[in-house]
Every structure is written in C-alpha cells, then in structure tokens.
Amino acid sequence: MSNEDLRTAADAVLARLVGGPTSEPAGTRQDGTRPDGTRPDGTRPDGPRLREDQWRAIEALVAEKRRALVVQRTGWGKSAVYFVATALLRERGSGPTVIVSPLLALMRNQVESAARAGIRARTINSSNTEEWETIQAEVAAGEVDVLLVSPERLNNPEFRDQVLPELAAATGLLVVDEAHCISDWGHDFRPDYRRLRTMLADLPPGVPVLATTATANARVTADVAEQLGTGGGSDALVLRGPLDRESLSLAVLELPNAAHRLAWLADHLDDLPGSGIIYTLTVAAAEEVTAYLSHRGHTVASYTGKTENADRQQAEEDLLANRVKALVATSALGMGFDKPDLGFVVHLGSPSSPIAYYQQVGRAGRGVEHAEVLLLPGKEDTAIWNYFASLAFPPEEQVRRTLDVLAQAGRPVSLPALEPLVELRRSRLETMLKVLDVDGAVRRVKGGWVSTGAPWMYDTERYAWVAKQRQAEQQAMREYAATTGCRMEFLRRQLDDEEAVPCGRCDNCAGGRFNDRVSATALETARGELARPGVDVEPRKMWPTGLAAVGMTLKGRIPPGEQASPGRALGRLSDIGWGNRLRPMLAPQAPDGPVPDDVTKAVVEVLADWAKGPGGWAAGGADSGPRPVGVVTMASRSKPQLIQSLGARIAEIGRLPLLGSLEYTADAEVAHVPRSNSAQRLRALDGALTVPPALAAALREADGPVLLVDDATETGWTLAVGARMLRQAGAKGVLPLVLAVQG
Template sequence: MDQTTTPTVTTPSATPPGTTTSSTADDPREAVHAEARAALRALVGRDDVDFRDGQWEAVADLVVDRRRVLVVQRTGWGKSAVYFVATALLRARGAGPTLIVSPLLALMRDQVAAAARAGVRAVTMNSANAHAWDEVTAALAADEVDVLLVSPERLNNPKFRAELLPGLRERAGLVVVDEAHCISDWGHDFRPDYRRIRDLLGDLPTGTPVLATTATANARVVQDVAEQLADGSDHPVTTHRGPLARASLRLGVLPLRAPRDRLAWLAAHLDELPGSGIVYALTVSAAEETAALLAAAGHTVRAYTGRTDVAEREEAEEALRENRVKALVATSALGMGFDKPDLGFVVHLGAPSSPVAYYQQVGRAGRATDRADVLLLPGEEDREIWSYFATSSMPRQDQAAAVLDALGRAGRPMSTAALETVTDVRRTRLELLLKVLDVEGALERVGGGWTATGQGWTYDAERYGRVEEARRAEARAMLDYEATDGCRMRFLAEQLDDPSAADCGRCDRCAGTWFPTDVPEQAREDADRRLRQVGVEVPPRAQWPTGMDRLGVPVKGKIAADEQVGEGRVVARLTDLGWGQRLRTLLDARTPDASADPALLGACVAVLAGWGWARRPVAVAAVPSRRHPQLVASVAQHLAERGRLEWLGTLEAPDGGPRGEPGGNSAFRLAGVWDQLAVPTGMAERLAQVRGPVLLVDDLVDSRWTLTVAGRALRRAGADEVLPFALASVA
C-alpha cells in the first residue's frame, strides 16, 4: 500500500461508453475529505501523506454517492487504500462490514496486515484457515468485523452460501472485487468463480456501494467488467483510469534460445541485478530446476510454485520481503497480491502468453524505487507451453454433455470423483468444467457433490471461438513485443489501451542495451552439466480410482501390497529444461520410431547407476509400445546387457494393447489399460526362476496406470518386486 511514488491521474475520458464521471466540488464530499485524509494517514502510518490523484475521488464516489466504481490503476498506485479508507468512513456511519472478494492467499495476508495498522478489523475465510471459520462467523454475528476477505470459490461453498452469504449480502456496507479482470472472459487470468460475483451484485440492497479494482485491463476488459458491475440495470458505474506505465521500470529482452545459455547467463549475472527480485519460469519443473542450479552456483534463492507447501510459501514471501534471498524462482503462483514495494528486478525465463499477463507480473517491481530492472529471456519452447494452457478454461461440448447427462440420469448428487468415470478429462479440468456449468446455471454444488438444475445448457461456440482467437492474438502480440524496434513500455501500455502511452526513454530500444549479454564459458559448462543430470522419481500408485465398476473394472480401495510396483524412475520430465526438451521431440507422435542413440542409452544407464535401490534388479521386461516399439526394446535390451540382467522380453497386448491417449483422467486411463497387458507363458516360466526385482521399461509415464497394471501382471505371475523405469514423464 505504498503512497510514496509519483501520483497518477484519473482520466474520465478513458471510461467505457455508458459510464459517468463525478465532480469533487460537491459540498457533501468536502465535508468528509478531512476525515478521509485522517483515515489514510492512519492506514499508511505517516502524517505527511495525502491522496494520490484519483484516490479521493473514488473514495467519495463510494462513501458519499454510494456508487459502483471501477478503478483501473497501475500496480502500487494504492487501490487497497481506497477500499480501506472507504470502509473506515462507512463503518463510522453505521454501515455493515466490507466484503472483499480476493483471488490469492498472499494478497489476503497482506491486506489483513495492512488493515490492522489502520485499526480496521479484517479477517479472512479461505482454505488455509478452515479451523478458524467458526470464530470468524461468531465475530461477524457480533459485528466485530470491519472487513471480510474471501476467495471467489468461497462464494459457492454450500455452507458459506447457505449460512453466511445471505446475511452478508443484506448487511454489507461495501462490496469490493479485487483483481476484477478475472471476471472477464477476455481477462488474462479469467477464473470462472469470479462470474458468481454478478449474481451477488444483482441481489445487493439498493444503494450498496461496489468497488472493482485492477491494474491489468485493456479497453475490452474494462468495458466487460463495467457492464457486469452495472448488472444489466441502471446502476451508474464510475470508471477511474490512470496511466499504467511506471517510470522506474527499465525493460529489456535478451534472446538466448538455448536453456543452457539462459541459465548460464542468469547464474553469472544474477548478483548484478539491483536488490532482490523474482525470476519467473513457465512450468513447475523449470522453476525447481532453475532454483537448484542457481543455489549450486552460490546464489541465495528459493523455488515458489503451485507444489510449494502453504507454510513454505509464506516463509519464502517473508524471506524476499526482508531481502534474505536474492530471488524467488517462481511460477505464476507468485503473482497478483504479492507486495514488496522495493522489489528490484523481475526476470522471465520464458515469456508469458500475452503482453497483458507480462505487464501484470513485471508490475511487481519498482513500486517504491527509482529503478527496477525487467528482463525477458524468451525460449523456443514458449509457444508449445502457451498452446497447452490457451483453452484450459473453456469447456468442451462433449464433456459438458456427458456430465449433464450423467447427473440427469442419476437423479441425485454425484461427487467429482464419480463424475470422473463419466467423461475422460483430468481432475483439474473437470473441476473447471463443473465451475463453468455451475456459474452458467446448468448444475449446482450441494452437500454430497453436484446436481443438475434442469435449466439445461447450450454450448456457446461463437463466444468460445472469439476467446480462443483472442488468446492467439495475444500470443502473436507477445512475439511482437520480443521483436519490436520501438519502445517496450509504450508497446505494453498500448496493449492495455492506455491513452497516455509514450516512449519511456529507459528500455533497451530507447536507451540501448543496459544489461550484459556475455555468457561466461564456465557458467555455460556448469549449466550444461546440471542440465545433463538425469533421474526423476516416480511414486507408485497405492489406490484404485473411485467408481471403477461403472467402467467395467472390478477393483476398489487400496492396491494389494503383493500387487503393487515399487518406486520408479524416469530420465527426465518433458517439462524439464535439459533432457526434457530432447525427449519431448523424441517421443512426439510425428517422430519416426528408431532405436535409442548412444547418448540416450548412456543417460538411461546413469539413471540406474544413481537409483540407490534397496535390492538390485535381476531381470528386465518391457511394456509393449504402439508408437515406439523399437525405442523401448532397444533401451530395455541395452540395460539388460550392460547390467548383466536376464532379458525376459516384452509383455503381450491381448487386444492390441492399451487404449486411449495421454491426458485423460485416472479412471479412464485405468480402464484403457485393464486386461490389455499380460505375461506370456514363456516369460511366466522364467519368472518362476527369478529371485529379485524386475526392471519394467516403458517410454512415457502419464497417469502411471500402464506401469501399475503391467507391474501387477508381473507380480501375479511370480515377480517378487517390480521397479518401473521410463524415458520420460509428462510432469
């Protein structure tokens, strides 16, 4: 909530059609101006602070005129100051608590701490503090809460929706939608649960002020959000929009396409960047790999991803705030809401999929500093990663129809796990699909799972087609940013439809290259050595998916101990920066099948050498592969020869082998391999003579069910232990 940098200016002329602007000369506003300034100073903790241009106007719109307000201002401008000051004034006038819908736990933690400094009693209800919900509920009932922060997902929690939301809706003195671009299909971080907010706004008592805030919205998103704030009614919406460029940021692009060179550059030059900062990577494995390499090079860094434990995330955030680390190496999990005004730099290893998303991330830097360095090191693999995520939030018509048909026939609630046996879609995407169908009224979350509402659902092909094309256009624009000969800050500002966009005079296009471009040979060798490292653990499956009887597979509960496989290994994950990229090409369906080359065979031997197993394998068997039979057989036979292990051959595929493609959910993947892998008679006879673990070789690990079922067949045929090995895993 920094109030020390240069103020920005409210620009009513930039408001979308249909919105209005407000005057600051009305007497009722002047009457509360001094009170509002005092609240701001208590919030910031300084007696010499005053409102930035646009802040007081927004507060007055909410407190005096009880309007619906959209604030589009750059990160660090002080949007949270607007709603905390407005809360203080409204509560002093007898209004109920402010309800803030906020997207991230990191943001909630910062907001609660900031509110406490101003004497504003703020609490939160989220997945990380479920133990405190009863206490929060009691405090709300006693009117001892000034601000309640919740995630958009909380609005659809059955208990919250039934027991707390009706009262909050009636009593709320102010409703705030933080990171409001998430409401819009066109927003770079669209979240289906945000669309529930429109229903919430439609049910508010007349005169309840509403504030929506964002730092990253172009004109199309601004208009979309404003229309949703108006809720299809005559609610006037006031939009305050200021210039989005930040004078402190110095932008640059360094095109080092090879992962080895990018990592080597970073290891060699990280300490030359000002202060402490963030290094962004596009995938979890890339973030973890980069953090490990930088730590090995002597840098104090930590990884921060969606796999990081919540407590570890909090500790890592504090370490960065207190400058106890040079950098957090993070995925987008460290994004909206993280507040460190003096963040000195942001480096991207790989580009985000749009200039707007890029601006949102680099906006973490330079809020309260004269200079912050922002550098992009794009990668050749960026486009493939963008393509994977491009349509992840869009429902597929066939999958939606299967879910609605199953719920209609069931006549009772079905759990998410049960619905996995209805349509072949991964759990994370299924959950997203259910949210979309819920916010569009086709189904409802209730105790026990999901139930159909009977309202039906129509697939809006035109809408999703427009969104998909917008995503492609954003990706093209990101490539244009990398290649532009013009000012980089102007480019980003224009992508956000900022009418004040102008050349910055600081970026590498305006002022020349400001960063070193050399890659020291020793750093390159160290990075290359690190990237050549192989061996990633693959944990065994221990539980059968729920409801497999619906798919004709007679298993449930835990996998019997005498039918389980042991912990496995792969050479690398497909998302890894080193071997992952080569394996991604090798295992691509368009790559002709062939025997493994010496480098890959050497990598496989290195994985076995570093395995550290309790008992050394004594034999090798292979999984039948449709796409890569020569590749798998050559690896398996080579490992048998080098390790002097008995070669058992390849398992049989009774009906052509496993069915289905990688990427589906657990239940369908298991059904696709069930009874499709068998131990030939000759192999079974030889297994009877084997005393020790069998190494089971495959090409690609995705759901792990192929190795689980193949290993189960070997165990049932007499193998006393099975150790899975594959060339790569999907993640």
C-alpha cells in the same frame, strides 16, 4: 459532511495507511497546523494526498453510493481507495466491507495494511477453517471492518446458503479485487468469481460496489463491467488511467539455451538491485533453478503451487525482509504480493500473454525509483503454452456426458463419484462444473453436484474465439521479445492504453544494460546441472475410488505382491534440462525411431546412479535391493521402435536378457486416454494388455526383479497395470524405467 470535509477526512485516513501520525498533539499554530507540523486531522500540508482519480472513486462510493470500476496500473493505489472508503463508510454507520480477493499472499498484505489505518480486517479462506465460526461471530457483532473472502468460498454450499445472504444484507461496501478474473477473455479467468452475480443481486439498494484491476484491456474491461452490473446504461463510474510504470526499465536478453540462461543468472543475479522475483513457467523449472542457484551460493527459495502454505508464508516473509535475494516462483506468486521496494523481476521463459506479463512485472518498482525487468525467453516456451492451452474448457461431448450423468443420478454426486464416469481429471472437471453452475445447468449442494434440468447451450463460437485470442496473445509475446520499438509502449498498447508513448527507459529506448557474457565456470556447472539425469517415479499403491462405476472390482490397497517398486525416469517433460531434449522426441507428431545415442548414454547413467543409491542393488548393506535380472518392454502404438530399441540397448549394455514385451490384445481398442482421470485410464487398460506365453515362462524362471521399460509416464497407471500383470505372471519384482515423466 461537505465534499471538502470528506476529502480532508479521506486524506487523514490515507496518512494513517502510509504510516502517518494517528494521535493529535496538543496546541495549534496560527496557520492551523500543530506543533509537529500536522493539521488537526493528522495530515501534513506536504504529506500524502489522494490522487484525483482515487478521490473521485472514493467520492462516488461514499458520497454517491455508486458502483465504480477502476483500471489502474500496479502501484497506483487501488487498495487505498477501498480502505479509505471503508473507514469513511464505517464512520457513517455502514456495515463491514467485503473484499473478494484471489490469493492468500494478497490477503495477508491487506490485513497488515488495514491495521496501519486502524481498520480491523479478518479473512475467510482455505487456510484458516478453524477460525471461520469465530470470524463470522465477530462480523455479526460489528467487530470487523473488512472481511476478505476467497472467491472459492462464494460457491461453498454452506457459505453460499447460510453466510452469504446475511453478509450481503449487512455489507456496507463490496470490493472485487483483481476483477479481470471474472472475464474468460482475460488471462486469469476463474469461474468462482462469476458467483459474484448472486451476491450483487442480493445487495440492498444503495450499497456501493468497487471493482479493481491493473491488467485489463478494453474487451476485458467491458466484460467485467457487464458481469458486475456496472455496464450498459447504468451510471457507473469507470476510471481507466495510463499504464506506464515510470520506475520500470524493461529488457529482453536472447541467450542460446537453458544452460546459458542459468549461467547468466548465476553470474549476474547479484548485480540486480535489491531483492526480487525470478519467474519460471513450470514447477519443475522453478525447482531446478532454485537448486542450481543455491549450489552457486545465492540465497534463493522456491515458491510454487506445490509449496506448502507454511513454507509459502515463510518465503514471502523472507523476501519482504530481504533475507533472500530472490524467490524463484511460478505464477502462484502473482496478483497482490506487495513489496514496494522489490528491485527486479526476471522471467526465465515467456508468459503466454502480454497482459499476464505486465501483471507479473508490476510486482517490481512500486516504492523505488528504479527497478529492472528482464525477459530471458526459451525455446521451450511454445510447447509449455500449448500444454496449458490444452486444459481449456472441455469439448461439448464431455460436457454433455457430465450433464447426462448428473441428470440420470437424480441425487447429489460428489466429485470422486463423478470422476470415474467422465473422461476428465478432477481439477478440470471441477472447473467445468463451476462454469456450468454459473450458467445455471448444475448446482453445488451438500453432498456434491446436481443437475438443475435447465436448458444449456455449448457456446462454440465463444470458446473458439477465446482460443483464438490465446493464440494471438502468444504471438504478441513473440513480437514483444523481437520488437525494436519501445517495450513499455508495446505492453501498454496490448492493454489498449490510448496514452501509450515511448518510455525512454527500456533497452530499445535507452540502450541495452545487460550483456550476454557468462563465465566458463557458471556455464559448465549449469550444463552439468541440466544434464544430470534421473527423476524418481513413485509407484501407485492404492486403486482409485469409484472403479465399480466403470465395471471394475479393484479397490483399496494394491497388494504388495502386485505393486511396482519405485522407479526412475531420465527427466521431466516440464523441466528445462532433459525436458527440452525429450519433449520434441516424444511429441505425438514426432516420428518413431531407434533411441538416440545421447539418450541411451544418459539412461545408463540413471541406472548406474540408481544401483548405487539408497535401496540400489549395488549399494551394499541390508537395504540393498536385488539386481534386475532381465528387461521387459511395454507395448506401444505410437513409439514401438523407440521403446524396443531402448529395451534392447539397456539389455545389451547391462548384459541382461531381453525377456520380451507386454503386448496389446487383439481386441484392444485404445492404447492411451490422454489427460483423463485415473478410473477412465484403468478402464481403457482393462483387458488391453497381455503377457505372451514365452514372456510368462521367462518370468517364472527369472531369479530376481525385471526392468519394465516405457517411453513416458503421466498418471502412473500403465506402469501399475503392467507391473501387476508381470508380478501375477511370476516376476519377483518390477522396476519401472521410463524416459520421461509428463508434468
């Protein structure tokens, strides 16, 4: 087939992808078109045609069997490249295309897009485990044109050792979508992606490879190319286009506080075109905003990492069908969600990176002439950025400890068994192990993880450089919000777009389209929503597994007579209401001092609502719990004045005796293990607290439960251990009361 014929065939596939005719009417005209105006291949003379760079990529993949890296803006048509290439390669007898794709939403969109072109696509991911065997049989029988695989599958031992080699041998085209995830210089590094090196090495000679992304600056592009084996002296094709989005009108609106931002959304959401996405930085904020906007009569839904898969899919479908005005989402709704007519994207709080911001706003305006993009930055943004930055690759001593434990075990160690032996939470531990796996220091096998014994160096310079880059990106987001120049040009330059010029559309180029006015009613209700105190604190009911590994005999269910009761907190540090008030007050560097009056007043409101609520001691009825008869405070090395004064104020206002305080023992070495796992936290608490004799005597005499007062809870184990000790000392019950839930 000549290149001209190949181009014609490619345009025909494109026509089917975008909904063109798939059957051929009888008869043709003298100009070669059929009675309905289409060519014999199904395209129209004025119909959809591939962009030149799309065609160049397809030509490289199909005719030249090369490797290509395509860095193009969202909406440019990167998926068209691999679907068209797949159809042409399959016609030539090639094996199925394997697409490594990061998100379920993206997979669902791509399966539907493929079907329009007559391409049979299936997926293997965490949500359809019951279908894996059937799908693998269909692939082996040649019944699947496209197999979409989540990157996590690449490091599953069974998939890696049994399925992946056969898949690599049969693959006709390998596609790495959202390829910036490979690079730890990028904004969304995922170590699972780096397992692609193994698959690339196992591909037969001549199998084409396509990597695509919309969000990569020059450094990330070079890193991705190198890791995919498409850099250096190879003949890889790199296509990098301008990143302007002609349909997007960018704007920033500075508002005084969180209440004004919520009120603005309530007053102006219906003025925004079509339906869209409201991004927040945390799950708590997404839930707050959803509740408030729903209360104000807007049809919205929440979409976060905590949303059940079925609910996520329903939310996506509702947005696609315009049954909701907006999804209020975290970054869980990110790469690949495809709604061409999405009319707006609003950010309630700044993402920490211009690249991440560009990626998220790129959801809008893909199939419409105009879409609004608005950033509403918040004072809490920096604190939230710093929290997520603190979860980066662990310090060397923690990594070495993990390697030593695995080496000494001499056998596979599961995550639950490994977790108690290192001071890392499971999610962070797993991410670290995946990086070490790619580096060759450990290997995931059936039953857990093993040490390979290979030498490994902690790349201090690289990790420090990545951290420095993160700080630079945060500063760039501050500059984006403050700039008086073109906002689209600013973002394009952050992505090293050499063709960046003023857009003529943003608020700085064309004048502001939004004012900061909010109605008194919306502002009053927003303040009320954010000021409403009270968050449930669920008690721990089971001891974590693996405590024997740290010398503790506790296991199984915590006996009911030693458990805390459900408790209450004033707010969450991650929300935009009380979180903004409590965060600076409870920060490690904040000075200690008496509890402020406004905080005391809010805590009293929490207690009043708690008393009247289900199970509350003032509710009445059979479900009413007993009224607290005293107050106990928790020992603190960092905020003793705050906690003691809070306990004293509660006792005074509630006319309850202040019974005393749990105290640290004389030889207690640690008061807090920050962001550690449950076993390590319990090990640190073991023997660190004591019930003074006077407090024990008061507990035995008290005829009812006591309030246990602390400043904050993160893992819940300090409250659990404190409650157990108070119950063992004679307390009839323990009701935890804290200022904040961390997270």
